[in-house]
Amino acid sequence: MEIQDAYTHWKPKPHTVFKDIFLTEHLHNVGYAVKPFLSEEQISSLKKLYYEEHNLQMENGGMFYSLYSRDLEYRKRIHDQISGIVSSSFTQYFKDYKNIVNIFITKASGTKSEFYLHQDSTALNEFEHSALSVWIPLQDITESNGALTIIEKTHTFFSPYRGITIKPPFQKIQSTLKKYLKPVYLKAGEAIFFDSRLIHNSLPNYSGEDRLVVLCGIFPKDAKFITCHKDPDENSKIELIEQPDSFILENETFYHDCHSRPASGVVIARVEDNFPEMESATFIELCKKNGVKQQQLINELSTTQCHFESEPIVVKKQVTTAKNVGLFSKLKSILFTK
Numbered sequence: 001m002e003i004q005d006a007y008t009h010w011k012p013k014p015h016t017v018f019k020d021i022f023l024t025e026h027l028h029n030v031g032y033a034v035k036p037f038l039s040e041e042q043i044s045s046l047k048k049l050y051y052e053e054h055n056l057q058m059e060n061g062g063m064f065y066s067l068y069s070r071d072l073e074y075r076k077r078i079h080d081q082i083s084g085i086v087s088s089s090f091t092q093y094f095k096d097y098k099n100i101v102n103i104f105i106t107k108a109s110g111t112k113s114e115f116y117l118h119q120d121s122t123a124l125n126e127f128e129h130s131a132l133s134v135w136i137p138l139q140d141i142t143e144s145n146g147a148l149t150i151i152e153k154t155h156t157f158f159s160p161y162r163g164i165t166i167k168p169p170f171q172k173i174q175s176t177l178k179k180y181l182k183p184v185y186l187k188a189g190e191a192i193f194f195d196s197r198l199i200h201n202s203l204p205n206y207s208g209e210d211r212l213v214v215l216c217g218i219f220p221k222d223a224k225f226i227t228c229h230k231d232p233d234e235n236s237k238i239e240l241i242e243q244p245d246s247f248i249l250e251n252e253t254f255y256h257d258c259h260s261r262p263a264s265g266v267v268i269a270r271v272e273d274n275f276p277e278m279e280s281a282t283f284i285e286l287c288k289k290n291g292v293k294q295q296q297l298i299n300e301l302s303t304t305q306c307h308f309e310s311e312p313i314v315v316k317k318q319v320t321t322a323k324n325v326g327l328f329s330k331l332k333s334i335l336f337t338k
Helices: 021-030 040-053 072-095 171-179 280-290 325-336
Strands: 032-036 062-065 097-108 133-136 148-150 182-184 190-195 200-202 210-222 225-230 239-241 264-273 313-316 317-321
Touching: 021 032, 021 190, 040 072, 040 210, 072 210, 148 190, 171 280, 225 325
Parallel strands: none
Antiparallel strands: 032 190, 062 097, 097 210, 133 190, 133 210, 148 182, 148 200, 225 239, 239 264, 313 317
16 A cells, blocks of 8 residues: 555554455455345344434435434434344454444435535544444435445545544545545445545435435454544644543534533543645545546535434424434324324
């Protein structure tokens, strides 16, 4: 893998959670792989769980992540019940791992449903470990319902320190990056395993139906949960904050007040923010050296801001947070029989 000279003190470590050494090598070299993952029975069980817990009506489209809810009881219940359904699939592929989080993602059909270009936030010590995301659609992914798009090998291009308070080094060259985005079309129950550092987004959903996805986070068993935070001052250092594994299920600020410093955790280091913004010419050269080709499949990314909902029951544009979201059926009968 070719990386920037300025970044040679850091290279991603191979993933250690796969039983298959060839899959390990492929992920390390390319950044993602597609594999069959769920049975029809598992898909049916996940859909049943989803519709028992959610009623999302987003008129102009948008995104919902169960992780954004402030109802921590609901958030943990979703994590645990997804785990119970998919654990046999984890066992098939993984070893010496821990399942840090499971969530539902809804992409509602409409103009405000395109997700922005990003890398996932740092969540462990990337000088020692690599985190894995498992993205599993519950229906076939097509050209019209919001495919995940990725740029191969970009898990090696940037920084081991990422977070919502740290400006992405590719922020000013997104028009260049979009030319390399590769849509990934999956069958229901297939999974894309991808390195959390891979640049990705998801396209708009114009299918007229919600696109439902389960997303699972996989860590090496001995990895500590570490978040990155940087104060607004340009000269401030990046704080590395060690958190309990339960942080991702218990932190209430992933959506609300997300730029604030985490209230929990212990600062274990402060590092310089010395990963500079990348120029288009540098990115293009890195792609050439690594054999990453332009796709020319996506003409323009949307300029419409993605709409987000944070709670699982949304009726007539109003957010309703139920103490027990599992009471959806009763709530629905009250709201729709008048």
